[in-house]
Amino acid sequence: MSQTIASTTSAAAKAPKGKTKAKKRYLKAKKERRKKRKTLSKSGSAVGTKATSQSEQHALDESESSASESEGDDASEAEVHVPESTPAKQTQKQEPRPNKRRKLDTADAGDISRSPSPQRPTTLSPQPTTSKESPATAKPRSPTPPAALPAFPQPRRPDAPSKTVLALQGLDKALIEAEVVDPSTTLPLPLTTHDAQDERTGLSGRMCRRLSDLGIAELFAVQTAVVPLLLASSRARSLYRPYDPPGDLLQGGSSRVDILICTPGRLIDHLHGTPNFSLQHLRFLVIDEADRLLTQSFQDWLAQVLAATRPPKAADDHRPSESSVEAPAFSRPHPDALAPAFIHLLRSVPYVRTDFDEKKEPSCQKLLFSATLTRDPAKIAALGLRNPKYIVVQRQKEGVASKEEGVLDFVMEKFTMPSTLTEHMLVCDTAVKPLMLFYLVHTRGVTNALVFTKSAESTTRLVRLFEFFEVALHDADNAGSRIVARAYSSDLAPAERKSILEQFKNQEINILICSDLISRGIDISHVSHVVSYDVPVDFRKYVHRVGRTARAGRAGDAWTLVEEQEARYFKSMLKEADHLDKVKRLRVSDTDVAPLKPAYEAALARLKEVYARGG
Ligand SMILES: Nc1ncnc2c1ncn2[C@@H]1O[C@H](COP(=O)(O)OP(=O)(O)OP(=O)(O)O)[C@@H](O)[C@H]1O
Numbered sequence: 001m002s003q004t005i006a007s008t009t010s011a012a013a014k015a016p017k018g019k020t021k022a023k024k025r026y027l028k029a030k031k032e033r034r035k036k037r038k039t040l041s042k043s044g045s046a047v048g049t050k051a052t053s054q055s056e057q058h059a060l061d062e063s064e065s066s067a068s069e070s071e072g073d074d075a076s077e078a079e080v081h082v083p084e085s086t087p088a089k090q091t092q093k094q095e096p097r098p099n100k101r102r103k104l105d106t107a108d109a110g111d112i113s114r115s116p117s118p119q120r121p122t123t124l125s126p127q128p129t130t131s132k133e134s135p136a137t138a139k140p141r142s143p144t145p146p147a148a149l150p151a152f153p154q155p156r157r158p159d160a161p162s163k164t165v166l167a168l169q170g171l172d173k174a175l176i177e178a179e180v181v182d183p184s185t186t187l188p189l190p191l192t193t194h195d196a197q198d199e200r201t202g203l204s205g206r207m208c209r210r211l212s213d214l215g216i217a218e219l220f221a222v223q224t225a226v227v228p229l230l231l232a233s234s235r236a237r238s239l240y241r242p243y244d245p246p247g248d249l250l251q252g253g254s255s256r257v258d259i260l261i262c263t264p265g266r267l268i269d270h271l272h273g274t275p276n277f278s279l280q281h282l283r284f285l286v287i288d289e290a291d292r293l294l295t296q297s298f299q300d301w302l303a304q305v306l307a308a309t310r311p312p313k314a315a316d317d318h319r320p321s322e323s324s325v326e327a328p329a330f331s332r333p334h335p336d337a338l339a340p341a342f343i344h345l346l347r348s349v350p351y352v353r354t355d356f357d358e359k360k361e362p363s364c365q366k367l368l369f370s371a372t373l374t375r376d377p378a379k380i381a382a383l384g385l386r387n388p389k390y391i392v393v394q395r396q397k398e399g400v401a402s403k404e405e406g407v408l409d410f411v412m413e414k415f416t417m418p419s420t421l422t423e424h425m426l427v428c429d430t431a432v433k434p435l436m437l438f439y440l441v442h443t444r445g446v447t448n449a450l451v452f453t454k455s456a457e458s459t460t461r462l463v464r465l466f467e468f469f470e471v472a473l474h475d476a477d478n479a480g481s482r483i484v485a486r487a488y489s490s491d492l493a494p495a496e497r498k499s500i501l502e503q504f505k506n507q508e509i510n511i512l513i514c515s516d517l518i519s520r521g522i523d524i525s526h527v528s529h530v531v532s533y534d535v536p537v538d539f540r541k542y543v544h545r546v547g548r549t550a551r552a553g554r555a556g557d558a559w560t561l562v563e564e565q566e567a568r569y570f571k572s573m574l575k576e577a578d579h580l581d582k583v584k585r586l587r588v589s590d591t592d593v594a595p596l597k598p599a600y601e602a603a604l605a606r607l608k609e610v611y612a613r614g615g
């Protein structure tokens with residue numbers, strides 16, 4: 001400030017003493033302006049400013065003076081004009097650039113400050129400063145109450161949709177309303193001598209006794225939901241007739257097969273090639289490992305099977321076909337053997353169309369099962385499900401606020417593992433991965449095990465190395481019996497596979513090394529360990545592999561050997577599935593594996609030799 005005043009003074013000193021015409025005009029105008037201002041401030045301003053400090057008044061005068069002078073045409077006056085050094089401008093310069101919030105504040109009062117001078121903020125009385133402002137740089141604020149003008153609301157981004165909302169968008173309503181069953185849920189089967197239907201399970205006394213003979217004393221979680229649903233009433237069991245109450249089943253015709261278990265390809269073969277093979281009476285279509293089968297487009301099998309359960313169009317039936325897929329050629333069996341929904345096909349019973357015509361539905365009920373059932377709405381839509389009911393076995397988290405949040409986990413494909421399963425991972429260098437497997441087998445008791453590799457070729461190689469290792473180890477200490485490992489792969493003929501599986505079941509084979517060929521469905525009760533020798537490519541594969549152990553309430557261990565460069569990927573896969581904390585990390589030191597190293601090196605040398613000779 002002192003600098004500013006000094007320079008103004010020195011500039012004025014340079015001005016000529018005699019008053020020019022322009023100067024006189026200017027001084028007159030200045031006088032009038034001062035007079036006018038005094039009158040206005042006396043009458044009381046709208047903002048209540050009573051006094052203007054001397055220095056500020058001076059600044060104001062100087063500022064006005066500069067403005068007028070700059071407009072003047074007198075060269076000498078131009079010399080007097082020192083625009084940068086006016087106190088008002090100096091004050092502006094020293095102020096920090098206001099942030100947006102401040103801008104809005106000043107804007108609120110801005111309309112007033114831009115109005116004629118009486119409302120102009122002139123007070124220098126201390127104002128509360130923001131934490132970022134030092135009192136020295138604090139800008140004088142308008143004393144006008146902020147409510148003088150209504151403030152516009154601050155612009156606000158709309159809240160992003162929650163994870164739950166996003167995940168549930170576009171999903172089938174029935175899926176959102178799924179019934180969630182805790183995995184620990186069981187339902188004891190009654191032991192009764194009479195045959196009446198058990199109210200809770202829907203099972204007959206006879207069936208309960210039979211199950212008990214087979215060692216089944218209770219229903220497991222998924223069964224507690226599915227069995228009563230299917231058997232709740234005799235009506236649900238029967239093959240209903242479209243126009244009559246249910247009761248009659250098959251009208252005299254009878255199937256020679258009650259339960260047909262087959263692959264999709266075999267079923268299509270029967271539909272096309274087996275005389276009198278018909279699905280018109282099919283009451284239940286069970287698709288196990290449904291997510292895998294639904295991705296198989298083999299001969300459009302699903303559309304063909306579904307079409308075979310629906311009544312085909314009769315020759316004299318002009319109603320439009322409901323499906324674009326025609327059922328395989330329909331061979332007309334004996335009239336007695338026709339299912340109710342197919343009766344209109346009889347030539348002796350003419351079809352008469354009426355206004356009250358009812359849509360004839362096949363009585364087939366579809367049941368889909370999978371540990372990792374697809375949530376893909378498009379794939380589910382392909383099944384043409386009628387009033388579907390979803391049942392999910394899933395541990396409920398504590399503090400789950402809403403039903404939607406509860407189903408979120410399964411919609412997001414976070415699968416539940418058996419509580420009796422213990423999971424481990426072992427991160428190692430690629431070069432010692434086989435050694436780590438041998439360590440698990442010989443030091444951690446990992447036998448009665450399924451070992452999963454990434455390919456049939458990898459399986460063959462590992463089995464060979466295993467055999468060489470066992471020979472080398474046995475030769476070295478000549479103690480204990482050798483561990484027997486065998487390959488179970490798609491390279492084997494079906495008969496060979498069957499025989500190997502039998503030997504494994506009889507525990508003549510201790511370790512079965514395989515690709516993902518048997519990662520689903522296989523049920524061998526004594527499998528107490530599953531080793532993922534090669535990391536599974538996705539979490540679904542992991543779920544199916546580890547699911548080969550810890551079955552039906554038994555304990556089991558799952559081990560994953562992770563090469564160092566794969567560790568990041570594997571961990572992020574587990575993390576995404578909310579499963580990282582379930583997998584314990586096992587650290588194996590050089591000392592731990594030292595006793596096995598000589599045999600390992602000998603086995604590697606042998607394998608190299610064999611492959612050098614061409615396998
Ligand atoms: N209620 C029950 N009580 C005792 N054992 C049962 C019961 N239900 C099934 N089991 C047995 O549990 C084992 C696993 O059953 P099942 O193969 O049906 O399971 P899953 O869920 O289809 O398995 P996955 O699809 O993973 O192969 C079988 O050996 C079966 O006999």
